[in-house]
Amino acid sequence: xxxxxxxxHREVENGNIAIAPFFPEQLNPNSYNYRxxxxxxxxxxxxxxxxxxxxxxxxxxxxxxxLLEPGKVYLAQTLERIGSKKYVTLLMGRSSIGRLGxxxxxxxxxxxxxxxxxxxxxxxxVQPIVIYPNMVIGQVTFWKPKGEIMxxxxxxxxxxxxxxxxxxxxxxxx
Amino acid sequence: xxLTGPExxxxxxxxxxxxxxFVPSQINPNSYNFRxxxxxxxxxxxxxxxxxxxxxxxxxxxxxxxxLEPHSIYLGYTEETMGSDSYVPIIRGRSSTARIGLFVxxxxxxxxxxxxxxxxxxxxxxxxxxVYPGMLIGQVTFWCVQGEVTLYQGKYQGSKGPMASEIxxxxxxxxxx
Numbered sequence: 001x002x003x004x005x006x007x008x009h010r011e012v013e014n015g016n017i018a019i020a021p022f023f024p025e026q027l028n029p030n031s032y033n034y035r036x037x038x039x040x041x042x043x044x045x046x047x048x049x050x051x052x053x054x055x056x057x058x059x060x061x062x063x064x065x066x067l068l069e070p071g072k073v074y075l076a077q078t079l080e081r082i083g084s085k086k087y088v089t090l091l092m093g094r095s096s097i098g099r100l101g102x103x104x105x106x107x108x109x110x111x112x113x114x115x116x117x118x119x120x121x122x123x124x125x126v127q128p129i130v131i132y133p134n135m136v137i138g139q140v141t142f143w144k145p146k147g148e149i150m151x152x153x154x155x156x157x158x159x160x161x162x163x164x165x166x167x168x169x170x171x172x173x174x
Numbered sequence: 175x176x177l178t179g180p181e182x183x184x185x186x187x188x189x190x191x192x193x194x195x196f197v198p199s200q201i202n203p204n205s206y207n208f209r210x211x212x213x214x215x216x217x218x219x220x221x222x223x224x225x226x227x228x229x230x231x232x233x234x235x236x237x238x239x240x241x242l243e244p245h246s247i248y249l250g251y252t253e254e255t256m257g258s259d260s261y262v263p264i265i266r267g268r269s270s271t272a273r274i275g276l277f278v279x280x281x282x283x284x285x286x287x288x289x290x291x292x293x294x295x296x297x298x299x300x301x302x303x304x305v306y307p308g309m310l311i312g313q314v315t316f317w318c319v320q321g322e323v324t325l326y327q328g329k330y331q332g333s334k335g336p337m338a339s340e341i342x343x344x345x346x347x348x349x350x351x
Contacts, residue, residue, distance in 0.1 A: 029288055103281045
């Protein structure tokens with residue numbers, strides 16, 4: 001089951017959903033609008049799953065905007081810390097952004113039950129597009145799971161910076 | 175919880191799901207196949223700035239098909255007008271569409287509860303792809319909610335045909351406050 005606007009709001013107040021900072025006006029009928037955080041990283045041109053370090057250092061997105069080019073993957077972050085130990089979080093873009101041809105995530109929309117952090121976004125664009133820090137760019141939904149709850153034990157929630165692949169060789173030792 | 179095909183049919187019959195036109199043979203085990211409407215739009219500008227209202231141009235998809243090029247984003251729409259006050263719709267491409275490298279939406283699969291439209295599709299082809307008017311291009315699923323329902327009253331309500339992004343309004347509202 002997907003949580004409605006009123007239910008997301010209630011569960012934020014109950015402490016069962018973490019969204020910080022939280023503004024009720026960013027609630028939609030069945031999701032919450034998140035903002036783009038200030039940091040952005042480029043991937044190295046020849047990134048592969050088998051490299052330890054594939055991204056360049058994070059830079060600040062200027063207030064005047066940053067032009068993204070097609071054919072590249074950029075790692076960005078949500079402005080908000082987002083997470084829940086009770087509901088499963090899914091992350092997507094707003095349709096207003098999708099209509100401009102900007103991907104916010106690449107095929108991996110599923111969050112884990114566990115602690116909150118600033119989520120890493122995978123940006124890629126079909127046509128060149130300008131992005132601005134703090135712009136309302138995407139949405140998260142919250143889903144009630146069935147079954148005993150198991151918390152995320154992987155590496156990513158420790159990071160709120162845009163974070164590249166931390167599982168070289170797909171997490172399997174070479 | 176996701177609705178099964180027979181439940182989608184039952185809830186369409188009861189009026190809690192709107193799909194118009196509705197063709198029972200387009201029901202799948204847990205989704206409904208929607209069709210591509212007969213025109214697409216594309217942006218006049220190559221570089222897209224969300225702060226600026228972007229002009230779009232329309233092109234009709236002829237019966238013999240229209241080739242979508244990889245370097246452009248195209249806005250299509252569902253032939254069906256769809257929505258629900260009781261369930262949350264989520265859209266996606268059919269796997270048959272994905273297998274030829276065509277995105278039907280770009281990272282925005284979620285429809286607000288209470289939103290009734292011909293939904294705008296964000297078409298993006300990895301390789302050139304030919305599309306046809308009325309082709310079965312994607313699927314909609316319906317999901318049960320937890321909590322009291324607030325219906326959508328946003329800027330895309332009631333839209334027909336491909337609708338350009340209205341995100342520039344965010345920025346004008348920001349500067350106005």
